[in-house]
Amino acid sequence: MSEYFLGIDIGGTKILTAIADSSGKILISNKRSTEADKGQDVIIDNIIKTIDNVLNNSNISKEEVASIGIGSPGPLNTKDGVIIENANLPWRDVPIVELLEERTGISPIFLENDANAAALGEKWFGAGRGVADLIYITISTGIGGGIIIDRRIYHGKSDIAGEVGHMIIDPNGPLCGCGNHGCFEAMASGTAINRMAKKVVEDNQESKMFALLKGDLNKINGKVIAEAAEMGDQLAQDIWKRAAYYMGLGIANLLNIFNPGMIILGGGVMKAWDYFEKPMMEGIKKHAFDSAFSSVEIKRSELGDDVGVKGAIAVAMGDRLLS
Amino acid sequence: MSEYFLGIDIGGTKILTAIADSSGKILISNKRSTEADKGQDVIIDNIIKTIDNVLNNSNISKEEVASIGIGSPGPLNTKDGVIIENANLPWRDVPIVELLEERTGISPIFLENDANAAALGEKWFGAGRGVADLIYITISTGIGGGIIIDRRIYHGKSDIAGEVGHMIIDPNGPLCGCGNHGCFEAMASGTAINRMAKKVVEDNQESKMFALLKGDLNKINGKVIAEAAEMGDQLAQDIWKRAAYYMGLGIANLLNIFNPGMIILGGGVMKAWDYFEKPMMEGIKKHAFDSAFSSVEIKRSELGDDVGVKGAIAVAMGDRLLS
Numbered sequence: 001m002s003e004y005f006l007g008i009d010i011g012g013t014k015i016l017t018a019i020a021d022s023s024g025k026i027l028i029s030n031k032r033s034t035e036a037d038k039g040q041d042v043i044i045d046n047i048i049k050t051i052d053n054v055l056n057n058s059n060i061s062k063e064e065v066a067s068i069g070i071g072s073p074g075p076l077n078t079k080d081g082v083i084i085e086n087a088n089l090p091w092r093d094v095p096i097v098e099l100l101e102e103r104t105g106i107s108p109i110f111l112e113n114d115a116n117a118a119a120l121g122e123k124w125f126g127a128g129r130g131v132a133d134l135i136y137i138t139i140s141t142g143i144g145g146g147i148i149i150d151r152r153i154y155h156g157k158s159d160i161a162g163e164v165g166h167m168i169i170d171p172n173g174p175l176c177g178c179g180n181h182g183c184f185e186a187m188a189s190g191t192a193i194n195r196m197a198k199k200v201v202e203d204n205q206e207s208k209m210f211a212l213l214k215g216d217l218n219k220i221n222g223k224v225i226a227e228a229a230e231m232g233d234q235l236a237q238d239i240w241k242r243a244a245y246y247m248g249l250g251i252a253n254l255l256n257i258f259n260p261g262m263i264i265l266g267g268g269v270m271k272a273w274d275y276f277e278k279p280m281m282e283g284i285k286k287h288a289f290d291s292a293f294s295s296v297e298i299k300r301s302e303l304g305d306d307v308g309v310k311g312a313i314a315v316a317m318g319d320r321l322l323s
Numbered sequence: 324m325s326e327y328f329l330g331i332d333i334g335g336t337k338i339l340t341a342i343a344d345s346s347g348k349i350l351i352s353n354k355r356s357t358e359a360d361k362g363q364d365v366i367i368d369n370i371i372k373t374i375d376n377v378l379n380n381s382n383i384s385k386e387e388v389a390s391i392g393i394g395s396p397g398p399l400n401t402k403d404g405v406i407i408e409n410a411n412l413p414w415r416d417v418p419i420v421e422l423l424e425e426r427t428g429i430s431p432i433f434l435e436n437d438a439n440a441a442a443l444g445e446k447w448f449g450a451g452r453g454v455a456d457l458i459y460i461t462i463s464t465g466i467g468g469g470i471i472i473d474r475r476i477y478h479g480k481s482d483i484a485g486e487v488g489h490m491i492i493d494p495n496g497p498l499c500g501c502g503n504h505g506c507f508e509a510m511a512s513g514t515a516i517n518r519m520a521k522k523v524v525e526d527n528q529e530s531k532m533f534a535l536l537k538g539d540l541n542k543i544n545g546k547v548i549a550e551a552a553e554m555g556d557q558l559a560q561d562i563w564k565r566a567a568y569y570m571g572l573g574i575a576n577l578l579n580i581f582n583p584g585m586i587i588l589g590g591g592v593m594k595a596w597d598y599f600e601k602p603m604m605e606g607i608k609k610h611a612f613d614s615a616f617s618s619v620e621i622k623r624s625e626l627g628d629d630v631g632v633k634g635a636i637a638v639a640m641g642d643r644l645l646s
Contacts, residue, residue: 075614133480147580149472156582157456158618163579168572168610171493180610249491256486257470257580259479287491287503291398295481 003066006054006106007312008047009114010072012036012088015043016309017050019058019065022320024125024313026306028058040091048103068109069315070096071117071308078159081111112315114308115162116153118301119146121311122264124321126302131262135254136301137164139247140267142177143185147258151322165189169250187246190269194220197239208233226272237275244276248283255284255292266301273300326389329377329429330635331370332437333395335359335411338366339629340373342381342388343636345643347448351381352632363414371426391432392638393419394440394631401482404434435638437631438485439476441624442469444634445587447644449625454585458577459624460487462570463590465500466508470581474645488512492573510569513592517543520562531556549595560598567599571606578607578615589624596623 002022009016011034018029030053032046055062075084081097083089097109112120119136122128128136128148136146143165147154154161165185166178173182174195186192197220201209208228213219228236251263269276285293303310314321325345332339334357341352353376355369378385398407404420406412420432435443442459445451451459451471459469466488470477477484488508489501496505497518509515520543524532531551536542551559574586592599608616626633637644 145580149477154472154581156615157584158582158614160612160614161580161582163582163612163615166579166612167490167576168492169494171572172495178612249494253490253576254580256489257468257484257577258477259481259484259486261480289483289486289489289501291481291483292479292486 002064004060004064005313005316006051006065006068007309007314007316008050008068008070009117009308009312010034010047010070010089011308012073012086015047015050017047017054018309018313019054019060020313024310024317026310026313027060028054029309030054030057034089036089040094043089043091044099044103047100051104062104062106065106067316067318068100068104068106069117069312069317070100070109070111071114071312071315072096072111074113074160076111076113076159078111078113078155081109083111110315110318112153112312113146113159113162114311115144116146116155117311117315118266118303118307119148119162119264119311120153120314121303121307122266122301123148123151124314124317125310126307127264127299128262131297133258133260134262134264135162135164135258135260136264136266137251138267139188139265139269140190142191143189143250143267164250164254167250167253169246169253184246184250188243188250190222190267192246193222193225193239193243193269196242197225197236200235200239204235207235209236222269222272226275229275240272240275241279244279245283247276248280248285249287251280251298252284252287252293255288255296259292260296262297262299264299264301266303266307270300325387327383327387328636328639329374329388329391330632330637330639331373331391331393332440332631332635333357333370333393333412334631335396335409338369338373339632340370340377341632341636342377342383347633347636347640347644349629349633349636350383351377353377353380357412359412363417366412366414367422367426370423374427385427385429388429390639390641391423391427391429392440392635392640393423393432393434394437394635394638395419395434397436397483399434399436399482401434401436401478404432406434433638433641435476435635436469436482436485437634438467439469439478440634440638441589441626441630442471442485442587442634443476443637444626444630445589445624446471446474447637447640448633449630450587450622451585454620456581456583457585457587458485458487458581458583459587459589460574461590462511462588462592463513465514466512466573466590487573487577490573490576492569492576507569507573511566511573513545513590515569516545516548516562516566516592519565520548520559523558523562527558530558532559545592545595549598552598563595563598564602567602568606570599571603571608572610574603574621575607575610575616578611578619582615583619585620585622587622587624589626589630593623
């Protein structure tokens with residue numbers, strides 16, 4: 001009998017579920033709206049629908065599914081399979097593993113923090129193949145991270161290791177959502193970049209960004225900043241440089257602490273790679289020990305939008321990946 | 324035949340060598356001046372003299388010594404057993420393991436970074452017994468660190484993991500010896516504290532520190548600051564608070580990134596524990612995630628001045644400690 005693995009990526013707006021063969025290759029996937037506003041029962045129903053969909057469309061029986069991996073935003077209790085809370089989902093203390101084991105009859109099911117799952121996905125199926133120790137950093141609205149040590153996710157004592165976005169890199173910096181000032185996330189995330197840009201446009205209405213926004217500064221986003229930069233707007237280019245400086249500083253800190261073989265960068269902000277790559281790399285080089293800088297590869301995520309679900313599949317495969 | 328383990332702690336001013344039984348208990352130790360100014364051959368001779376001394380005084384033969392561990396400041400190449408450079412010792416690219424194997428006939432000999440060795444010593448013989456993941460931080464002239472993951476030293480890709488002292492926590496902070504601004508070491512080490520105090524005394528000659536120094540501000544040190552604080556000097560007390568704030572911030576960063584079960588603090592600055600414990604703990608609590616803060620124990624080194632040599636013994640014992 002063949003063995004298959006199911007991965008489920010639970011997001012605030014969509015659920016992406018896929019089934020993979022024993023090499024981790026995705027055979028079929030299914031995406032559905034999470035319908036987070038409709039509450040726990042509807043969300044669970046939607047997850048079940050995606051599972052049924054991929055099983056039916058691949059003609060794989062439940063008995064052939066060796067295990068399921070779930071990637072979800074945290075905080076979680078991965079050991080007990082409980083989602084403690086999600087910023088974008090209206091549920092609390094959801095024993096998701098137990099619920100899905102009951103509904104599907106499939107066991108075991110493993111729950112994992114989404115950034116950790118993504119790190120594991122990149123390690124086995126993406127940019128990190130062949131590397132034992134790496135840090136995956138996702139830079140989008142916020143900054144999250146997953147740490148792989150000796151080919152496994154490093155969880156830490158209470159399951160929250162890898163919160164690199166809340167490393168403080170400038171105590172006089174802007175307020176972060178976590179209540180502290182100058183976290184990496186407050187200095188270099190998409191939200192931070194938008195905030196910087198808004199301020200710049202407020203003070204400089206001659207910026208091409210102002211024209212692109214038709215004066216509605218609340219519509220500022222990465223695309224507008226990139227477009228203005230592309231048009232030669234120095235102010236927009238400087239925003240990327242400033243964010244890139246802090247990206248470089250935060251990454252350099254991680255190099256000095258962890259001395260990893262690889263840093264993999266994912267998340268929406270990577271779309272602007274061409275604007276920040278150079279100043280970011282300069283920032284890393286300037287702030288990291290030579291030996292840490294010269295021994296690390298800085299790569300972009302290779303799994304792109306599939307990083308969540310491929311990570312969930314890696315979580316499902318677990319120790320099988322080590323052999 | 325019994326097995327014994329030799330540990331050698333090579334410092335800029337002294338060499339401390341000890342021999343331990345298979346439980347890691349030190350039977351006898353010997354301390355000698357390093358005589359760093361006399362060059363490589365004399366230093367090696369002095370190391371050999373300490374080895375001969377502990378063997379002779381314990382009546383243990385070379386054949387009974389299972390292995391030797393060396394703790395040395397870095398940078399090192401631990402795999403090849405080479406000391407690349409030491410700030411306080413006038414040698415470069417010293418193949419110390421090969422040299423000592425030749426001179427003693429004892430093999431294997433393991434070389435380890437002193438902060439890593441200290442971390443391992445605390446893990447097995449000190450404050451960290453029973454804890455799998457911990458970070459040892461030594462705060463003295465500089466700030467160094469050693470990371471223990473799954474009961475072993477975490478070395479990183481190029482052997483420099485654990486350089487927590489060069490995590491940048493305030494890019495507008497003072498210049499660090501490494502060339503960057505606002506490293507943890509530049510904000511909270513003994514050197515940083517003395518620099519802060521000197522500035523305070525320059526501006527406030529009414530401070531009790533000024534009287535204690537008899538006006539010679541270059542003589543400022545932790546003892547004077549502590550003494551003035553003890554005498555009720557608010558300025559001196561504030562210096563500890565300020566340093567403690569940055570200690571707390573740096574440690575909190577490590578908690579958010581690593582979520583370790585324990586942080587062990589060593590180094591000379593710990594002598595002033597009573598002055599900074601409270602504000603440091605407040606700083607950690609304020610800047611770390613609740614879950615990371617509530618799951619970590621913050622402890623002082625239990626091995627004190629022996630941390631180096633006990634760490635070297637732990638290095639010598641290696642994987643025997645795991646069984």
